[in-house]
Amino acid sequence: MTIAFTICSINYLAQARTLGESLRVTNPDYTYIIGLVDKLEGANLPANLVPDFPMLEVDKINIPDFAAMCDRYDITELNTAVKPFYIDYLYENYPDASSVIYFDPDIIVFQPLEQLNKALTQYSLVLTPHTCSPTPDWERPNEQHHLNTGIFNLGFIGLRNDDTARSFVNWWKDRLVYECRIDLCAGLFVDQHWVNFAPVYYDNVLIDQHLGYNVAYWNLHERRIAQNATGDWIISPMNQSQQTGQFLLQFFHFSGYNPYKPDEISKYQTRYTFADRPDTRPLFDLYRNQLMHHQNDKYRQYPCVYIKPPAVLRYKRVRKALKIPFERIITLLESR
Structure with missing residues (x-):
């Protein structure tokens, strides 16, 4: 049994439904679950807005002191912070x-993920790097941006259920x-x-450079997209010294x-722009049509019920930053 899941608040359920339907077509043997960082009870969604996929609300997975996490984080930070807690719950x-x-x-997801399934019978973790070859210029994102945001894109991770x-x-x-947090100055x-x-601390980690995985704006400089006569999306390497041949697009990250x-x-x-890359436009x-549908x-x-207004969140962070030096002094004095 393989569980595929996503995490979002109600405002992103159109995206979560689009992902779920793609998995239903391409990988029907997967169990797909939407991790919902929100409350359905207060939202009172009409029947036509309730996805026909299981939704697991975040308050059901028993995160210790979850309310304090809500105080600390904005919506992006909170939706990413709960990721390993969902994995542990599953x-x-x-x-x-x-x-x-x-x-x-x-x-x-555009294809049956057969290579990924096989990898997860052997490897404990499967990660995808943002890029597999150097960026060609200083436009955004370049390698300096990836140093700021991480070598791997955690919009995807595969994990075997092992120790x-x-x-x-x-x-x-x-x-x-x-x-x-999103705090580049703090790394x-x-x-x-x-x-x-992860590849340093843990054995058995696969860094998968398949050009059809996690295709997105950050690696378009190395991948060209086309559709063949049967409707499959094909990825061709832009740089022939990188990899050769053609690859079926496995999943695209918008x-x-x-x-x-x-x-x-x-x-x-x-x-x-799409003028530069007309191959990506279709x-x-x-x-876009799927999201509108x-x-x-x-x-x-629908606003997320857990998120504080930006002004309140900024106040809490400034207050915390101002308190840190005094707390350290008190700790030092108490230790004497």
Whole structure:
């Protein structure tokens, strides 16, 4: 049994439904679960907005002092901080699951993930790097940005249900309770920088450089997209010294794409426009149509119940920063 899951708040359920339907078509043997960082009871979703996939609300997975995490984090930070807690919950409550795969909600899976399934019978963790070859210029994102945000993209991670993966998840949980912030000056970018240590701290980690995995704006400089006569999406390497041949697109990550700004590939990049990369346009049009079909207009109006207004969150962080030196002085004095 393989569990595939995502994490989102209600405002991202159109994306989560799109991901779920792609898995239902391509990998029907997977059990797909939406981890919901929100409350259904207060939202009172009409029947046509309730996904036909199981939803596991975050308050049901028994995260210690979850309210304090809500105080510390914004919506992006909170949705990433709970990731290893969900994995741990799935391990404990689905003992028949041989592996657990996480996908960000803004992903579409296009193929049966046979190579990944095989890898998870051998490896404890499967990670994908942001890029497999050097960036060609100083447009965003370049290698310096990846140094700031992490070598691996944690919009995807595959984990076997074994002792090594469980040990990694427990270590990751400890780090994300307090240090899942977007704080580049402190060397933090949500959950991603921590996983730079995974291949060092843990054995049996696969860094999979398959060019059809986790295709996104950050690696378009090395991958060209086409659709063949049978409708499959094909990835060709831009740099023949990198890898040769063609690869079936396994899953595409539409990170930073705004369906209400359909002429922008991603708000996080400056390297390409659709005029520069017309090969990508049909894929993004497909995604936009899927989001509209799944009523993204309606979901995006629901605020997450756990998130403090930005001004309140800034106040709490400043107050915490000002308290730290005094707390250290008190600790020092008490130790004498």
